[in-house]
Amino acid sequence: MPSYRIVVLPGDGIGPEVISQAVRVLETIATSSPEISLQLESHDFGGCAIDKHGDPLPPSTLQACQEADAILMGSIGGPKWGVDAKIRPEAGLLKLRKALGLYANIRPANFASDSLLDASPIKPELVKGVDMIVIRELIGGLYFGARQELGASAEQPDTAWDTMIYSISEVQRITRVAARIALAANPPLEIHSIDKANVLAASRLWRKVVTETLTNEFPQLKFDHHLVDSAAMLIVANPRKLNGVILTENLFGDILSDQSSVIPGSLGLLPSASLAGAPSAPSAPDFKPTSGIYEPIHGSAPDIAGQGIANPIGTILSAAMLLRYSFGLEKPAKAIEDAVRKVLDTGVRTKDLGGQAGSEEIGDLIVKEL
Amino acid sequence: MPSYRIVVLPGDGIGPEVISQAVRVLETIATSSPEISLQLESHDFGGCAIDKHGDPLPPSTLQACQEADAILMGSIGGPKWGVDAKIRPEAGLLKLRKALGLYANIRPANFASDSLLDASPIKPELVKGVDMIVIRELIGGLYFGARQELGASAEQPDTAWDTMIYSISEVQRITRVAARIALAANPPLEIHSIDKANVLAASRLWRKVVTETLTNEFPQLKFDHHLVDSAAMLIVANPRKLNGVILTENLFGDILSDQSSVIPGSLGLLPSASLAGAPSAPSAPDFKPTSGIYEPIHGSAPDIAGQGIANPIGTILSAAMLLRYSFGLEKPAKAIEDAVRKVLDTGVRTKDLGGQAGSEEIGDLIVKEL
Numbered sequence: 042m043p044s045y046r047i048v049v050l051p052g053d054g055i056g057p058e059v060i061s062q063a064v065r066v067l068e069t070i071a072t073s074s075p076e077i078s079l080q081l082e083s084h085d086f087g088g089c090a091i092d093k094h095g096d097p098l099p100p101s102t103l104q105a106c107q108e109a110d111a112i113l114m115g116s117i118g119g120p121k122w123g124v125d126a127k128i129r130p131e132a133g134l135l136k137l138r139k140a141l142g143l144y145a146n147i148r149p150a151n152f153a154s155d156s157l158l159d160a161s162p163i164k165p166e167l168v169k170g171v172d173m174i175v176i177r178e179l180i181g182g183l184y185f186g187a188r189q190e191l192g193a194s195a196e197q198p199d200t201a202w203d204t205m206i207y208s209i210s211e212v213q214r215i216t217r218v219a220a221r222i223a224l225a226a227n228p229p230l231e232i233h234s235i236d237k238a239n240v241l242a243a244s245r246l247w248r249k250v251v252t253e254t255l256t257n258e259f260p261q262l263k264f265d266h267h268l269v270d271s272a273a274m275l276i277v278a279n280p281r282k283l284n285g286v287i288l289t290e291n292l293f294g295d296i297l298s299d300q301s302s303v304i305p306g307s308l309g310l311l312p313s314a315s316l317a318g319a320p321s322a323p324s325a326p327d328f329k330p331t332s333g334i335y336e337p338i339h340g341s342a343p344d345i346a347g348q349g350i351a352n353p354i355g356t357i358l359s360a361a362m363l364l365r366y367s368f369g370l371e372k373p374a375k376a377i378e379d380a381v382r383k384v385l386d387t388g389v390r391t392k393d394l395g396g397q398a399g400s401e402e403i404g405d406l407i408v409k410e411l
Numbered sequence: 412m413p414s415y416r417i418v419v420l421p422g423d424g425i426g427p428e429v430i431s432q433a434v435r436v437l438e439t440i441a442t443s444s445p446e447i448s449l450q451l452e453s454h455d456f457g458g459c460a461i462d463k464h465g466d467p468l469p470p471s472t473l474q475a476c477q478e479a480d481a482i483l484m485g486s487i488g489g490p491k492w493g494v495d496a497k498i499r500p501e502a503g504l505l506k507l508r509k510a511l512g513l514y515a516n517i518r519p520a521n522f523a524s525d526s527l528l529d530a531s532p533i534k535p536e537l538v539k540g541v542d543m544i545v546i547r548e549l550i551g552g553l554y555f556g557a558r559q560e561l562g563a564s565a566e567q568p569d570t571a572w573d574t575m576i577y578s579i580s581e582v583q584r585i586t587r588v589a590a591r592i593a594l595a596a597n598p599p600l601e602i603h604s605i606d607k608a609n610v611l612a613a614s615r616l617w618r619k620v621v622t623e624t625l626t627n628e629f630p631q632l633k634f635d636h637h638l639v640d641s642a643a644m645l646i647v648a649n650p651r652k653l654n655g656v657i658l659t660e661n662l663f664g665d666i667l668s669d670q671s672s673v674i675p676g677s678l679g680l681l682p683s684a685s686l687a688g689a690p691s692a693p694s695a696p697d698f699k700p701t702s703g704i705y706e707p708i709h710g711s712a713p714d715i716a717g718q719g720i721a722n723p724i725g726t727i728l729s730a731a732m733l734l735r736y737s738f739g740l741e742k743p744a745k746a747i748e749d750a751v752r753k754v755l756d757t758g759v760r761t762k763d764l765g766g767q768a769g770s771e772e773i774g775d776l777i778v779k780e781l
């Protein structure tokens with residue numbers, strides 16, 4: 042019997058509250074499936090780790106993450122460790138992504154249940170059927186290129202700069218992740234690659250490598266290219282046009298994944314995965330588990346922390362992604378997603394969606410469905 | 412009597428059709444105001460200039476633009492001069508912006524008439540009262556920093572890069588433009604500065620300089636900062652929160668100005684200005700005209716070119732901005748805007764808004780209102 046080691050990073054604000062519901066769900070899966078054994082252990086990460094250890098990513102947390110089969114994270118940050126602070130929770134997150142080689146960020150934006158269509162800020166007739174997966178390159182580009190702070194150089198004391206740099210192999214590997222995920226669906230998803238090739242050299246490389254990789258290695262897949270400005274318009278004006286996989290570089294992905302996550306009406310519902318490898322379809326004979334961080338896309342929401350009213354569904358759906366991508370356990374992953382949909386279909390809602398249900402009540406209902 | 416020289420660049424696709432209606436409007440203003448004398452002359456620019464002269468920005472066009480008091484542009488580009496072409500219309504546009512020092516791009520996103528609320532993809536209760544002006548730095552950042560194409564370097568043959576670079580003075584001058592425009596309204600507008608200061612050195616410089624410039628030089632103005640990913644969410648989820656001036660760097664401005672321009676429901680309605688200086692309020696004693704390019708924000712729409720059905724309102728409103736910012740002629744600028752609103756209030760619509768009216772009919776109605 043395989044035993045999987047999951048590191049849990051509850052984090053700050055509402056992080057611990059949403060994490061505890063997802064942990065209950067994972068424990069329910071393990072209890073009811075004798076063939077699955079999960080070992081969970083919690084570690085400090087983010088603002089709480091700054092407070093305790095003076096470091097958002099203490100060495101013991103980093104080591105545990107490196108040895109884990111997968112990581113489940115809550116949310117980090119808050120005004121207490123604001124933009125002007127010397128040591129910031131975000132620095133820990135960027136360091137952890139880089140240290141684990143998590144180059145593929147995966148963010149679905151869809152409706153967990155059609156009963157949620159009206160929660161969208163966009164008109165229901167435009168968003169019905171929206172089903173996009175943003176695949177963002179996560180450890181390259183402007184985030185990790187060479188940079189110079191204001192005042193750091195004697196020759197150019199009054200400028201600051203960052204470098205958007207990509208190599209052929211970095212673009213190849215993220216393109217392969219997008220292709221694998223497109224192929225896992227039946228029929229395969231269409232891929233929309235986003236760049237700014239009419240201006241940027243890094244985007245011209247991006248467009249060329251995406252085109253060659255998909256054409257040569259995945260001739261069965263359909264794909265097209267959009268400029269980032271025009272994609273930002275489409276996501277609002279006609280989002281179904283980008284149904285399928287949206288494949289893009291780090292900064293564009295940061296912007297577009299957040300923009301598209303507004304469509305389903307509550308950030309509290311959406312999960313994410315950051316992977317160190319291309320997942321094959323779990324059913325594929327060549328399935329290779331890959332380590333990764335799984336976390337809801339929402340922030341730490343310090344204003345409602347401790348009240349037990351945070352929506353735990355984004356974290357619970359992240360746990361489902363964890364089972365699927367890191368362990369190849371498609372059946373329990375699907376079971377969690379079905380349970381979430383059934384609960385939402387009954388009309389129960391947390392406060393972010395205009396309802397009254399607390400985090401624990403949602404957890405109870407999902408556990409009962411399972 | 413001051414005589415103003417306007418260079419007209421009709422461009423490609425529907426450009427000439429929308430331009431001719433805006434020219435009629437300007438001529439109507441000149442005819443009915445004996446104190447205003449306008450000299451208009453057309454030049455080749457964009458794809459049509461590539462076809463005729465092998466250069467999107469022929470020297471004669473550049474010289475005419477440099478000598479003009481203001482430039483009115485249609486739209487350029489099209490599949491004929493696509494991404495793979497050697498010489499591209501966009502290169503001419505970037506070169507013209509840089510040559511004229513047009514560092515301030517100004518793009519209002521609002522409803523020319525409340526009768527248009529329903530045309531928005533976003534729910535009317537969320538967009539009613541949206542009134543944003545995006546002020547984008549236009550000749551710095553990733554667009555004009557050093558770059559290296561794939562294959563151009565022997566040491567790093569498999570990478571490509573671009574540099575996002577800003578200097579203190581570049582950020583100061585665009586901040587002053589934003590402040591001037593905020594102050595021209597009564598009460599003054601709030602300024603929302605957008606950056607990615609939690610990751611980028613250029614953004615940290617941006618945030619520091621914006622803060623210092625506004626605090627020291629414009630203490631009467633209110634302002635705040637947003638991260639670009641969170642701004643992209645707000646523009647969809649709760650756009651009124653960004654009412655006022657959105658101040659940002661070149662690439663973020665490219666994305667966010669396009670995204671916000673979708674809110675009013677038709678790109679065909681929106682104007683833009685790209686200026687070489689900070690306009691004072693035309694009524695201010697220190698008003699200094701500044702040269703600039705004025706153009707609708709829509710593209711050249713080759714699919715409907717030549718049919719006489721393009722919406723000329725974005726170009727006509729651009730002509731109004733031209734009178735205001737480049738010549739200080741507030742009264743005729745306002746008269747054009749009022750005429751447009753009155754015509755829209757009657758319910759006449761071009762095809763992009765679900766109506767039947769042609770470009771010329773809209774031009775007729777606006778001229779009649781004037």
Ligand SMILES: CC(C)[C@H](C(=O)O)[C@@H](O)C(=O)O
Nearest residue numbers: 131132134135295609610640
């Ligand atoms: C916190 C920040 C550095 C991070 C990013 O920009 O990558 C966040 O916005 C995200 O998308 O996970």
Ligand SMILES: CC(C)[C@H](C(=O)O)[C@@H](O)C(=O)O
Nearest residue numbers: 239240270501502504505665
């Ligand atoms: C055509 C392109 C180079 C240009 C830009 O990105 O600046 C356009 O998108 C714009 O916003 O005017």
